[in-house]
Amino acid sequence: MSTPDGLRLDLTAHHSEYLPADGGIVDVVAAVRAGPDGGRSRHDGLAEVILLDCSGSMGAPQAKMRAARRATLAAVDALPDGVAFAVVEGTSQATMIYPKQRRLAVADEDTRAGARQAVSRTSPHGGTAIGRWLLLARDLLGARPDAIGHVILLTDGRNESQQPAELKAAVEACVGRFTVDCRAIGTANGMHDWDGPELLVIADALGANPVVPVEDLDLLAGEFAAVLDRALTRRTADAQLRVRTSALARIRFVKQVYPTIADLTVRGVAVGDRTIDFPLGAWSPADRRDYHVALELDAMNPQARRRAGWLSVRVDEAVPGDETPVDVEWTDEIELFSQVHETVAHYTHQQGYADEVRLALAAAGEGRLSDAERHLGRAVALAHAGGHEDKLRQLERLVDIIDAAVGVVRLKPGFDLKQWQPSAVSAPQTSGWVPGGPPAGSGRSAPAPHPAPEQRVPPWEHCGQTHTSPYCAECGAHHESPDGPPPDGS
Template identity: 85%
Template sequence: MSAPDGLRLDLTAHHSEYLPADGGIVDVVAAVRAGPAGGDVRHDGLAEVILLDCSGSMGTPQAKMRAARAATLAAVDALPDGVAFAVVEGTSGAAMIYPGQRRLAIADESTRAVARRAVRKASPHGGTAIGRWLLLARDLLGTRPDAIGHAILLTDGRNESQQAAELKAAVDACAGRFTVDCRAIGSADGVHDWDGPELLGIADALGANPVVPVEDLGGLAAEFAAVLDRALTRRTADARLRVRTSALARIRFVKQVYPTIADLTPRGVPADDRSTDFPLGAWSPADRRDYHVALEVDALNPEARRRAGWLSVRVEGATDGDEVPVDVQWTDEIELFSRVHETVAHYTHQQGYAEEVRLALAAAGVGRLTEAEHHLGRAVALARAGGHDDKLRQLERIVDITDAAVGEVRLKPGVDLRRWQYSAVVAPQTSSWVSGGPEPAPDRSGPSPYPAPEQRVPPWEHCAEVHTRPYCGECGAHHESPIGPAPSPGID
C-alpha cells in the first residue's frame, strides 16, 4: 500500500492454519513494515506540542526543572523552519508558555528565539492534571487539521489534581487526533513518583508508543532530541489495520505486540458489516510494528479448508493495498491443531511476561504481597526462558531471585511501590521477531511457563472450555506453567 506522500506500508501474516474440527482460535501475527519514501518531508505538514510538567514536584530537586528546561530548549532549537509548534506549561491546569495566545507558532529563527526566552522562565508550582494538558494539546493541534500532530509529554508525577475518570475522558477525546511520546522523569535510586499504569493508558490510546523512564537527567536533552528527530520524519497520521472476516469467523482481539504491547480492540471502528479498522497511529519510513490478531472460527468437518478472513493496511487517500488472506484447515489430528506458530509463540511469551508484571503491581497495590510475589516469580521464569536478561535486571530492583528458571523469588524488604514503576512501564516493551528466529536468541535451558516455538499445547480446560492455544480465549489466562497455579485472591 502506498500513501499519497510516497510512504509504503507492507503487511505479511504468520499463523498456524490447522484448527480442531469443533472450531477454535486462529492466532495471526501481522507484521507491518514502512518502506522508504521518496522526496523530502514537508515540515509545514507537521505540528508539535511540548507538554512540560511545571508542577511543584519538578522543583524537588531543582535539577529536574533545570534538566526539563534544557531538554525543551534543545527540542525548540531542533525544530526545522515551517513546523507548527507550541510549548505548554502543565500544572493543575494548562497554560501557554509559547506562544502567549492559544495557537501554534511557525518555526523560524525569530519564533525559536522568542520561545527559548519563554521556556527559560518556566518554574515549578501547583499540581498535576495531565488530562487538561492533553486537552489543550488537542485544541492547539486542532487548529491545523491538515498537519500530522504529535506531542511530547514530560512528567515526574501522577495525575493527582483530577479524578481518574476525568483523565480517561480526556484521553478518549484525544484518541485519533494526535500521537504522544511519554517521558517519565525519575531518580537514579529508582524511586519514581509517577504512575506507570497511568502513563501506559495514555500512551496506548495515543499512538501506542513506548513510555520511556529517564533516570539520568543528563540524558534528558538527548532523549528529547531523539523523539523529535523521529517525529519529524512522519509521513502519514492515519494508518489503519483492516480485519475483514468471513461468515465463519469473528474478531476476538487485536493487539500491537511490537515495539510495545497495546490492546487496540476497544478502538476498532466498523468499516462495513464484516470489516473493522484498528488505528495504527503515525508512521515514518523504516518504522516496523507487529500485531496479534485472534479470530474465533466456527466448527467444520475435518479436512475442510476455508478462508477465515483477510488483513490489509489502509491510509486515507492512498491506493488500497492487497488483502492478505488467513486460510485455515480443520482436522482431528492433535499433532496438527495444537501447533503454535513460532512467531506467535515469540510474542505470546512476551505478552505473558507483561501480564504477570501488571498483575503483580495490581496485587501489591491492594496489599496482596504473596500474590504479587507469585506473579513476579512467573515473570522472572518467563524472562529467563526467553533469554531477556534486561528484564531480569529490571525485576531485580524489587525481588531477590533465588532460582530464575523455576521462578523462585522473594520480595525485597520494605515494599515501596514507587520502585515498581520502572518495571511497570518497560514490561510491555518487546523484542521483535526476525525471520529465521527471534532476536535475541532465547535461552531455553530452563523450563518455560509458556510454549516455546514449535512446541505443542495439549488440550487444557479453563472458563468451562477446552483450549488448544496457550491462552484462554474467554479471559486471556495463559496455560498453567510448572511454577504452579495462580493463588486464590486474599489479603496477606
C-alpha cells in the same frame, strides 16, 4: 500499499493454518513494515506540542526542572523552519509558555529565540492535571487539521489534581487527534512519583508508543531530541489495519505486540459488513510494528479448508490496500493443530510476562504482597525462558531471584510502590521477532505458510454470489477444483 506521499506499508501474515475439528482460535501476527520512499519530510505538514510538567514536585530537587528546561530547549533548537509548534506549562492548569496566545507558532530563527527565552523563565509551582494539558494540546493541534500532530509529554508525577474519570474523558477526547511520546522523570536510586498504569493508558490510546522512564537527568535532552527527530520523519498521521472476516470467523481481539503491547480491540471502527478498521497511528519510512489478530472459528469436519478472513493496511480510503488472506484447515491430527507458529509464540510469551507484572503491581497496590511475589516469580521464569536479560535486571530491583528457571523469588525488604513504576511501563515493551532467531519460551513451532498466489477459476456460485477466486468472499468456502462443486461445509 503506498501512502498519498509515497510511503509504502507492507503487511505479511504469520500463523499456523491448522485448527482442531471442534473449532478454536487462529492466532495471526500481522507484520507491518514501512519502506523508504526516497522523499523528504514536509516540515510545513507537521505540528508539535511540548507539554512540560512545571508542578511543584519538579522543584524537589531543582535539578529536575533544570533538566526539563534543557531538554525542552534542545527540542526547540532542533525544530526545522516551517514546523508549527507550541510549548505548554503543565500544572493544575494548562498555560501557554510559547507563544503566549493559544495558538501554534511557526518555527524560524525568531520564534525559536522567543521560545528559548520563555522556557528559560519557567519555574515549578502548583499541582498536576495531565488531562487539562492534553486537552490544550488537542485544541492547539485542532487549528492544523491538515498537519501530522505529535506531543511530547514530560512529567514526574501523577494526575493528582483531577479525578480519574476526568483524565479518562480527556484521553478519549484526544484519540485520533495526535500521537504522544511520554517521558517520565525519576531519581537515580529508582524512586518514581508518577503512576505507570496511568501513563500507559495515555500512551496506549494516543499512538501506542513506549513510555520511557528517565532516571539519569543528563540523558533527558538527548531523549527529547531523539523523539523529535523521529516525529519529524512522519509521513502519514493515522494508518489503519483492516480486518475483513468471512461469515465463519469472529474477531476475538486485535493487539499491537511490537514495539509495545497495546490492546486495540475497543478502538476498532466498523466500516462495512464484517469489516473493521483498527488505528495504527503515525508512520515513518523506517517504522516496523507487529499486531496480533485472534480470530475465533466454529467446528467443521476434518480436512475442510476455508478462508477465515483478509488483512490489509489502509491510509487513504479511496486507495484499496492489498489484502493478505488467512486460510485455515480443520484436522483431527493433534500433531498438526497443536503446532504454534514461532512468530505467534514469540509474542504470546512476552504478553504473558507483561500480564504477570501487571497483576503483581495491582496486588502490591492492594497490599497483597504474597500474591505480588508469586506473580513476579512467574514473570522472572518467563523472562529467563525467553532469554530477556533486560527484563530480569528490571525485576532484580524488586525481588531477590533465588531460582530464575522455576520462578522462585523473594520480595526485597522495604517495599515501596515508587520503585515499581519503571517495571510497570517497561513490561509491555517487547523485542521484535527475527526470522530464524531463538524460540521464545516453550511451545512447538511450525514453519510459516507460504500461500500460493491467488488463482482465478471459472465463475462459480456460492452464497448467492458469483466468484472467480478459489474462496467464497461471504463464507470463506474453498472451490477445491475448477471443475468440481464447492464444498458443502458438512
